[in-house]
Amino acid sequence: MTIVKDIRDGEEFVGFYLIKECEVKQTNATPPKDFMNVVLSDASGHVAAKLWDATPADKENFTPLTLVKVQGVAQLYREKLQVKIVRIRKTTETDGVRLDDFVRSAPVAPDVLLAGIHQTKESITDRDIRAVVEYCIAKVGDKLISAPAAKSHHHAYYAGLIYHISRMLELGEFICKQRPFLNADLLKAGIILHDIAKPAEMVSELGIVSDYSNQGKLIGHISQASLWIAEAAIKLGIDPDSERMMALQHLVLSHHNLGEWGSPVQPQLAEAVALHYIDSLDAKLQMVEDAFGATADHEAWTAPIRGLENKAFLRLPF
Numbered sequence: 001m002t003i004v005k006d007i008r009d010g011e012e013f014v015g016f017y018l019i020k021e022c023e024v025k026q027t028n029a030t031p032p033k034d035f036m037n038v039v040l041s042d043a044s045g046h047v048a049a050k051l052w053d054a055t056p057a058d059k060e061n062f063t064p065l066t067l068v069k070v071q072g073v074a075q076l077y078r079e080k081l082q083v084k085i086v087r088i089r090k091t092t093e094t095d096g097v098r099l100d101d102f103v104r105s106a107p108v109a110p111d112v113l114l115a116g117i118h119q120t121k122e123s124i125t126d127r128d129i130r131a132v133v134e135y136c137i138a139k140v141g142d143k144l145i146s147a148p149a150a151k152s153h154h155h156a157y158y159a160g161l162i163y164h165i166s167r168m169l170e171l172g173e174f175i176c177k178q179r180p181f182l183n184a185d186l187l188k189a190g191i192i193l194h195d196i197a198k199p200a201e202m203v204s205e206l207g208i209v210s211d212y213s214n215q216g217k218l219i220g221h222i223s224q225a226s227l228w229i230a231e232a233a234i235k236l237g238i239d240p241d242s243e244r245m246m247a248l249q250h251l252v253l254s255h256h257n258l259g260e261w262g263s264p265v266q267p268q269l270a271e272a273v274a275l276h277y278i279d280s281l282d283a284k285l286q287m288v289e290d291a292f293g294a295t296a297d298h299e300a301w302t303a304p305i306r307g308l309e310n311k312a313f314l315r316l317p318f
Contacts, residue, residue, distance in 0.1 A: 005044035006296055007074045009081060016091060017042055018102035019066045020208050024059055036062065040070060040083065041208075042102045045294030047074075049083035058088075064210050067091040067099060079312075080303055103206045106155075106163035110145045113162040117192060120169050126185045128238050132248060133189050135232035136196050136225070143199035151202060151209040153307040154283040154290070158207030161198055164282060165191060171278045183271055186244075190251035190275045197224035222262055225252045251275050288313055 002013035017040035026032040036051040036058065049072065051058060062068065071087040091097055106113065121137065124130040137144065149155035149164040168191045176184040201216030201224065202209045215224060226249045233240040247269060254272045256263035257280075267273045284307070291302035292315050300317070304310045 003044045004040065004042050004047050005294055007047055007081065007083065008296065009074055009076050012071070012073050012086075014069070014071045015042075016067065016069050016095065016097045016102070018099070018208075019062055019064055019068060020046055021210075022062055022064055024054065034059070038062065038085070040068075041104070043104050045104075045290075047081055047083055049085050051085040051088060061090060062088065065099075065205060065208065067097060067102065069095065099206070103208075104157040105207065106157065106159035108163060108166070110159040110162060113159060113166045114145050116166050117162060117169070120188055121192065124185045124188055126244065128233075128236075128242075128244050129185050129189045129248065131236050132229055132232040132238070132245070133192050135236060136193055136228050139228060139232075140196060140199050144196075146204075146207060147199040147202070148204055148207045148209060149195060149198060149283075151212075154286045156207075156209070160207060161195060164195065164286070167282050167286075168278050171282060172274070175274055175278065179274075181270070182274060186247055186251065186269075186271045187274055189248060190255070190271060191278065193225055193229065193248065194252055194255045194275060194279060195221060195225075197221040197228060200224055220262065222253060222256065223264075247271070255279055284308060 002015040004017065007013055019038055020041040021039035023037045025035055025037055027035060034054045036054045038049045038051060039046050040049050049070070051062070067090065068088050069091055070083075070085055072083040072085050074081055074083050076082070117137075121130060121133050124133060144162060146158055148157055148160040150160070155161065155164040169188065172187050172191050176182050176187060198221045201213060201221040203211045203213050229245060229248050229252065230240045233245045238245065250265065250269055251272050254263050254265045254267040255275050257266060257276045267276050287305050287307050288302075291305050291313060295302045295315065301312045301314055304312050
């Protein structure tokens with residue numbers, strides 16, 4: 001059986017996969033015919049696939065989070081690997097495969113990551129800032145441990161969000177030691193809170209995003225997190241207009257840096273500048289790391305990475 005990472009251009013293959021995404025489309029023919037855009041995934045990565053001439057049964061049976069056995073042919077399309085599905089069926093008990101085997105997860109145990117975030121939260125010396133962080137973490141609840149950080153760009157897997165936060169906290173600790181003029185409490189809190197509303201923004205199961213919630217579509221995680229900070233201040237008896245709360249909200253609202261990237265304001269606090277670049281650095285390096293991990297051992301170049309100007313990256317042999 002062929003794992004996603006080992007699927008090669010021009011070759012036929014057979015393997016077991018999890019349907020990560022699925023969408024029914026129509027051809028431009030007259031009359032139009034239904035086909036399905038499918039994303040097949042396993043623990044090694046994911047690949048786009050097409051099922052032509054999709055039947056009503058296909059559209060009913062092959063939905064996200066379904067385990068399937070696929071016979072296919074791989075080919076390059078616009079410099080990206082794509083699969084033409086020749087045969088597909090749901091898996092059965094006799095196949096001996098489990099859903100857990102196909103779910104990608106953060107490389108560190110989620111409970112370890114969550115414990116580290118709580119430890120950092122407890123190290124915040126400012127009582128008001130620490131209380132707001134604690135309130136927002138509690139508001140997300142159990143969803144924090146499983147949520148991905150994004151639908152596709154980076155850390156898009158089970159526990160991806162807390163892995164992203166944890167790696168950012170490591171970078172933040174280093175930068176605060178190198179630049180002691182930064183307010184460490186504020187930066188720690190900003191890192192923990194910057195994406196804290198992602199679980200409310202996305203509808204996900206086992207780290208796979210099926211859609212954006214109504215909150216996600218109408219408000220978005222950046223504005224939602226800012227609202228949570230104000231809500232926390234009011235519930236905790238903290239002046240929501242205080243400089244501390246304004247600073248926390250500014251870090252969250254500016255962390256994407258530009259309006260076209262989703263931020264209503266640009267960073268105008270030193271800690272906000274640090275947060276933006278820490279976030280960007282971790283996200284972009286994770287994109288490259290994930291692309292290396294999904295590239296077959298015999299390949300030197302990754303597939304083009306959408307979040308990095310659609311460029312491919314060379315994996316050096318040393």
